[in-house]
Amino acid sequence: MTALADRRRHATRSRTAARRAPARPSLPALSRSVEDYLKAVYHLSDHGGVATTKDIALKLMVAAPSVSMMLKRLSALGLVKRVPYQGAQLTREGRQAALRTIRRHRVLELYLTRHLGFAWDTVHDEAERLEHAVSDLLIDRMATALDNPRYDPHGDPIPTADGRIESADLVSLAAAPVGSELELRQVTTQDPERLRFLADHGLVPGLQLTVADRQPFGGPTTVRLRPAGTRQIVGMELAQVLQCRTRAK
Amino acid sequence: MTALADRRRHATRSRTAARRAPARPSLPALSRSVEDYLKAVYHLSDHGGVATTKDIALKLMVAAPSVSMMLKRLSALGLVKRVPYQGAQLTREGRQAALRTIRRHRVLELYLTRHLGFAWDTVHDEAERLEHAVSDLLIDRMATALDNPRYDPHGDPIPTADGRIESADLVSLAAAPVGSELELRQVTTQDPERLRFLADHGLVPGLQLTVADRQPFGGPTTVRLRPAGTRQIVGMELAQVLQCRTRAK
DNA sequence: GTTGTGGATTAGTGTCGACTAAATCTCCTG
DNA sequence: CAGGAGATTTAGTCGACACTAATCCACAAC
Numbered sequence: 071m072t073a074l075a076d077r078r079r080h081a082t083r084s085r086t087a088a089r090r091a092p093a094r095p096s097l098p099a100l101s102r103s104v105e106d107y108l109k110a111v112y113h114l115s116d117h118g119g120v121a122t123t124k125d126i127a128l129k130l131m132v133a134a135p136s137v138s139m140m141l142k143r144l145s146a147l148g149l150v151k152r153v154p155y156q157g158a159q160l161t162r163e164g165r166q167a168a169l170r171t172i173r174r175h176r177v178l179e180l181y182l183t184r185h186l187g188f189a190w191d192t193v194h195d196e197a198e199r200l201e202h203a204v205s206d207l208l209i210d211r212m213a214t215a216l217d218n219p220r221y222d223p224h225g226d227p228i229p230t231a232d233g234r235i236e237s238a239d240l241v242s243l244a245a246a247p248v249g250s251e252l253e254l255r256q257v258t259t260q261d262p263e264r265l266r267f268l269a270d271h272g273l274v275p276g277l278q279l280t281v282a283d284r285q286p287f288g289g290p291t292t293v294r295l296r297p298a299g300t301r302q303i304v305g306m307e308l309a310q311v312l313q314c315r316t317r318a319k
Numbered sequence: 320m321t322a323l324a325d326r327r328r329h330a331t332r333s334r335t336a337a338r339r340a341p342a343r344p345s346l347p348a349l350s351r352s353v354e355d356y357l358k359a360v361y362h363l364s365d366h367g368g369v370a371t372t373k374d375i376a377l378k379l380m381v382a383a384p385s386v387s388m389m390l391k392r393l394s395a396l397g398l399v400k401r402v403p404y405q406g407a408q409l410t411r412e413g414r415q416a417a418l419r420t421i422r423r424h425r426v427l428e429l430y431l432t433r434h435l436g437f438a439w440d441t442v443h444d445e446a447e448r449l450e451h452a453v454s455d456l457l458i459d460r461m462a463t464a465l466d467n468p469r470y471d472p473h474g475d476p477i478p479t480a481d482g483r484i485e486s487a488d489l490v491s492l493a494a495a496p497v498g499s500e501l502e503l504r505q506v507t508t509q510d511p512e513r514l515r516f517l518a519d520h521g522l523v524p525g526l527q528l529t530v531a532d533r534q535p536f537g538g539p540t541t542v543r544l545r546p547a548g549t550r551q552i553v554g555m556e557l558a559q560v561l562q563c564r565t566r567a568k
Numbered sequence: 569g570t571t572g573t574g575g576a577t578t579a580g581t582g583t584c585g586a587c588t589a590a591a592t593c594t595c596c597t598g
Numbered sequence: 599c600a601g602g603a604g605a606t607t608t609a610g611t612c613g614a615c616a617c618t619a620a621t622c623c624a625c626a627a628c
Contacts, residue, residue, distance in 0.1 A: 101615095103615065122575080122576090123575070123576055123577085124574095124576080132617090133616075134576065134577085135576085135577070137576090138578085139577095139615075139616090142577095154576075154577075154623090155577075155622090155623055155624065156576095156624090182457070185434070185464075186457065196456075199452040199453075200452050203449050203452040205445055207445075208435065208437075211435045211436060215434075215435065350584080350585090352585065352586095371605080372606060372607085373604090373605060381585090381586070381587090382586075382587060382588080383605075383607085384587075384588085384606085384607070384608080385586055385587075386606090387606065387608085388585075388607090389585075391607095392584095392585095403606075403607075404606055404607075405606095569628100571626100571628085572625100572626090572627085572628100573624100573625095573626095573627105574624095575623085575625105576621100576624095577622065578620080578622085579618100579619085580618090580619085581616100581617075582616080582617075583614105584613105585613095585614100586611100586612085587610100587611075587612075588610090588611085588612105589610085590607105590608080590609075590610100591607080591608070592605100592606075593604105593605080593606070593607085594603100594604090594605080595602100595603095595604095595605100596601100596604105597603100
């Protein structure tokens with residue numbers, strides 16, 4: 071709970087004593103909806119925070135009351151902890167379930183690009199539908215065919231089959247100081263248009279670059295690409311989406 | 320209609336004048352359930368017959384009233400023609416939709432066996448779930464990667480992207496006269512145990528064989544395999560599942 | 569402290585697709 | 599041609615998930 075229930079705990083007016091969730095062994099077969107909600111909560115409460123009803127509703131494009139209802143169900147299933155009017159976080163089980171779905175999604179994305187000729191700006195929607203239908207066995211076969219990859223086409227880390235995920239310490243290109251020598255690691259957008267633009271300009275994970283210049287007041291950033299040495303001007307919105315690792319000088 | 324509404328047409332007590340279905344252009348995005356029902360009707364009314372409520376219910380493992388309800392909906396959507404208490408057949412549109420789903424299923428089965436190391440007795444369930452989630456684009460990519468195959472791992476013909484399907488004129492091994500020289504073309508079971516047995520004994524599509532002997536009264540059939548010349552005894556139930564083409568002597 | 573406002577929840581519905589129980593129809597048989 | 603068996607449909611529910619409208623809570627601002 072941590073960030074969730076520190077104060078105003080009494081606001082729950084001691085509600086019906088949280089039912090036991092029977093410690094599911096492994097695969098209770100979650101519905102598509104449940105998986106989507108768990109993913110949303112995972113992404114929104116990413117770094118120790120709390121997912122609010124509104125944010126979940128926006129992300130999943132449903133009305134707020136639908137979220138309230140579903141969070142109540144997920145809470146009864148033992149997949150989230152929530153404090154009414156405050157927000158929700160995943161339990162350990164909920165987190166495992168979310169990571170299983172995310173693993174499926176990311177392995178699928180990579181497989182579609184590597185083995186079936188999809189461009190990186192078109193795989194998201196396909197993976198979004200398939201992630202609810204594939205078996206873990208199929209995902210593992212795909213992962214094997216891909217040589218157990220660690221990152222998807224956008225640079226996001228792929229959770230392992232046993233539910234571990236790498237947490238990288240990255241900095242947005244928009245926040246990196248001028249002069250930084252960086253390696254582009256993740257591209258955190260799914261907008262096809264942006265992705266196509268980025269690919270066209272060589273801005274894909276693995277790229278080595280140096281921050282050459284930045285206009286003040288959120289203006290564009292100029293980066294120098296390695297090894298070619300060409301320069302590229304990246305607008306603010308795009309720079310925010312490019313997550314980088316600082317590289318040894 | 321043909322076989323459906325020849326007699327007892329008045330049994331419909333002139334019901335509310337069949338609503339217009341608005342001649343959908345191409346892809347109205349059918350639900351998983353609808354696709355399953357269409358497939359069931361397709362398979363059950365295969366050779367000009369009629370699919371009955373009971374048979375559909377058995378095949379889909381649902382209760383009969385669920386089938387009645389759904390057939391009414393499908394009829395309203397213009398996907399089946401039905402005569403109450405008699406049965407249902409697909410319309411042209413329904414048949415196209417069913418073939419689209421079947422194409423997806425069979426391409427998936429073949430892809431899973433050829434490219435991801437699945438055995439032919441394990442692909443059915445996986446394909447059954449995936450067929451409702453994959454895009455036509457993905458299926459076409461898989462088909463291309465497979466070099467536009469004509470048959471799935473069990474020998475069933477794969478419908479083309481524009482909805483044509485090969486109709487083969489096959490005879491069951493159980494019905495082939497002694498002395499026939501045959502090529503095994505299709506294996507019409509999805510039972511994993513049988514499939515494993517068949518594969519273990521080399522009884523897979525493409526096999527050349529000769530009917531050497533048959534016990535009377537539905538007893539086992541003995542076949543001689545080509546080119547090895549070894550003999551194999553096949554029980555009645557299995558023989559019925561092996562569909563063959565007669566081969567030039 | 570009261571109060572206003574925006575976010576959250578409850579209340580009440582609707583749809584899809586399943587179910588059981590109770591009619592109803594078809595068609596075979598005597 | 600009357601009955602009856604079995605298949606089919608109707609009637610009434612239910613659960614999962616969505617919605618809108620109305621109410622409720624939290625928190626910041628006075």
